[in-house]
Amino acid sequence: MIVEAGATLSPDSFDVSVAGRPVSIPERLYVDAGRLPRPSRVESGVLACLLTRHHDGYVRQRALDSVLASQAPWAAPFIVRLIGEYVVEILDEIEAAFEREVSQPVREFVAENPEFVRLTKARVESYWDCYHRHIPRETYAGFKLLARLERAGAA
Numbered sequence: 001m002i003v004e005a006g007a008t009l010s011p012d013s014f015d016v017s018v019a020g021r022p023v024s025i026p027e028r029l030y031v032d033a034g035r036l037p038r039p040s041r042v043e044s045g046v047l048a049c050l051l052t053r054h055h056d057g058y059v060r061q062r063a064l065d066s067v068l069a070s071q072a073p074w075a076a077p078f079i080v081r082l083i084g085e086y087v088v089e090i091l092d093e094i095e096a097a098f099e100r101e102v103s104q105p106v107r108e109f110v111a112e113n114p115e116f117v118r119l120t121k122a123r124v125e126s127y128w129d130c131y132h133r134h135i136p137r138e139t140y141a142g143f144k145l146l147a148r149l150e151r152a153g154a155a
Contacts, residue, residue, distance in 0.1 A: 016077045016113050025077060029053045045070055049078040057087045064090060068097040076109035080116070083145050084123030086131050091141035098145060102152035110149055121146055 012027035029050055044066070051063035064082065067075050082090050110117050124142035128135070137143050 014077075014081065014116070016109070016116050018077060018109065018112075019073045020112070023074070023077065025081070026050075026053050028055045030055050033059050045072060045075070049075055052078045052082055057090070061087065061090050061093065064093055068094065071103060071105055073105045073108065076103070076105045077113075077116075079106055080109060080113075080120060083142060084120035084127075086127040088132065088135075088141060091145065095141045095145055095148070098148045102148060106149075107152055117149075 013024045014027060015022060015024050017023070031054070033051060033054065033056075048063045048066035048070075052060050052067055054060050054063070060082070067078050079094060083094060085091075124146060128137070128140050128142055132140055132142075
């Protein structure tokens, strides 16, 4: 389906573990989202996850709602990876979703991937320092999300 739409993947990826299995996720996906065929229900969940890696932040943000609603274990690394990025609007959406509750799949994923969580924490710190220092640390969504993961016993 994605190949049919002429998608390409960045050469970079990040490696995590999901339910005890190694998974390599592309850092970025380059595809015209408007050219994608209508997916089945399961394909649509997978596609939403992949679109959170899209090179366009607006596409990443639109895909996020479906991913946040998912209870599938394989959706968790896509959510956590977005916490370590610089788009404040995406961080705000994740924060709003986590106000209700940090999902069990996200908690399990974070517990299973401590090195990935350390990298995510470093990315939050770095992006805040580089782009968002005008936002006080205590109100910056990235730091609030990390604290929420810690309170949920996940980080």
